[in-house]
Amino acid sequence: MKHIRNFSIIAHIDHGKSTLSDRLIQATEVVSDRDFQDQILDSMDIERERGITIKSQTVCLPYTANDGNTYSLNLIDTPGHVDFTYEVSRALASCEGALLLIDASQGVEAQTLANLYLAMEHDLEIISVINKIDLPSADIDRAKQQIEDDLGLDPDAAILASAKDGTGIEDVLEGIATRLPSPTGDPTKPLRALIFDSHYDAYRGTIVHFRVFEGAIRAGDTIRFMSNNATYRVEEVGIFRIVRQPRKKLAAGQVGYLIASIKTVSDTRCGDTITLDKQPCDAPMPGFKEAKPVVFSSIYPVASDGYEDLVVGLEKLKLNDASLIYEKDSSAALGFGFRCGFLGLLHLEVVQERLEREFDLSLILTAPSVRYHLTLTDGEQQIIDNPALYPDQATIESAKEPFIRAAIIIPDRYMGAVMKLCMDRRGINKNYQYLTSDRLEMIFELPLAEVIYDFYDRLKSVTQGYGSFDYDLLDYRETDLVKVDILINGERVDALSQLVHRDRSVERARTACEKLREEIPRQMFKIAIQGAIGSQIIARKTVSAFRKDVTAKCYGGDITRKRKLLEKQKKGKKRMKMVGKVMIPQAAFLSVLKTDAD
Secondary structure, X not given: OOOEEEEEXXXXXXXXXXXXXXXXXXXXXXXXXXXXXXXXOOOOHHHHHHOOOOOOOEEEEEEEOOOOOEEEEEEEOOOOOHHHHHHHHHHHHOOOEEEEEEXXXXXXXXXXXXXHXXXXXXXXXXXXXXXXXXXXXXXXXXXXXXXXXXXXXXXXXXEEOEOOOOEOHHHHHHHHHHHOOOOOOOOOOOOXXXXXXXXXXXXXXXXXXXXXXXXXXXXXXXXXXXXXXXEEEOOEEEEEEOEEEXXXXXXXXXXXXXXXXXXXXXXXXXXXXXXXXXXXOOOOOOOOOOOOOOEEEEEEEOOHHHHHHHHHHHHHHHHHOOOOEEEEEEEOOOEEEEEEEEOOHHHHHHHHXXXXXXXXXXXXXXXXXXXXXXXXXXXXXXXXXXXXXXXXXXXXXXXXXXXXXXXXXXXXXXXXXXXXXXXXXXXXXXEEEEOOOOEEEEEEEEEHHHHHHHHHHHHHHHOOOOOXXXXXXXXXXXXXXXXXXXXXXXXXXXXXXXXXXXXXXXXXXXXXXXHHHHHOOOOOOOEEXXXXXXXXXXXXXXXXXXXXOOOOOOOOOOHHXXXXXXXXXXXXXXXXHHHOOOOOOHHHHHHHHOOOXX
């Protein structure tokens, strides 16, 4: 056990985590040069294109240190986005140490701090690594200063590296072997192991990624998951060397996988404890909680005959993504679909993109919403995430919405712009402090509903890309909530309804009406596009009618002849408006759901 090291790499988005993993794998020769590819731990196309890690991976690296001993370095990779904070915390709970990666040109950013605090909560040994030192804009002295001032770590102990060209990789490996502690645990005690991830294999079922804290596990053992008391017989255990390598047993301190004919990923919950059925441990590992969705949206196929394909696509995706929650839904405008719950906006985008790519579907998503807690006048409590289920305004006594604590790190020259952006989104400024002479950390309490709309894009715009943002959920607070309906030609379009704060309702309704006016094709009659709260119209745009020039044949003569023809045309248009139906193109739905670019 003293030659095992379990570690994770934590960093802000785009600070070089996946590239450093690649270099460590190459340096330890786990993969031959012929089989190697960039971002080898990122298995999905979306991860490669966006340069982010969505599904964390694990790999066991054999390394012979300068002291002559061969160490097993278990790299437990973590997702880099705030949506997946819970998975990151479970991965860190499986480690004894972490590499904290800092970009030499960008310095310490919001998620660098957030991930450091997360690692400190688990009492991990931290090794700071200054990456990208080969860049022309790299400022190593400034990065070291920030490590001391912002993070409170020893700047002289930081390892200088460039994952891109391989500089300092040997120092990183040596640092892991010599500076990180070995795992502790008694191999003779009853089995206690932590699940930190799982994925689905079409041939073997769910493959569980876990870390053994006490005891040992072998093929043939009957195990129990402590959160749901499900029992399974283990078929195979082993370690990850990019490919799975079976072993006879895994003992305390080791990280690996098990296969036990588990049918779905949702049966294996991240953070759950594995123990032996006949000889269970005393207590489960602390910190387990159900992954709860925070953002909700309805997914519909563009063509109604695509519903069956969408059903199949969601079922298959659910096998690989336990945090995706969905139930059947229907809309008068869009037909049958599903109401889905997501961990955040990135999770929503990833699910949409995977459905469209992997299952060749064309989809429409309704505007994302959050969960509201309503108290009705008769005392009944309701939780609403779908505008279609919103009760009559007169029956609601009070409504509460979720708030987040947002930490925003920016150069101080953008302070005014960020302050205005957050205040416009009903933010409460709790605190700000200078991290260095020109960098500022601002703490705001913001409604989650305002953040999921287009906050991150706007923050990047007003700070010219220098702003970094991290958040965690706080609590539910009173809000003045209204339902904004969109009426086209006097008829409500349920798929375009939104739940918004009263102060923002007019602005949202105007934006939606304006976008619909641009997208809905002109008819032979006027089309009124209106935004309404109940029976009160708060915004209106009109798609003007095509007009045939009926007076063209009248040249000269009395004006009453022209007037008579125009009156006749007006009556015809009025009759046409009463019987005419407006077909709303799919592009109109999509345009309303896209956030404002200005």
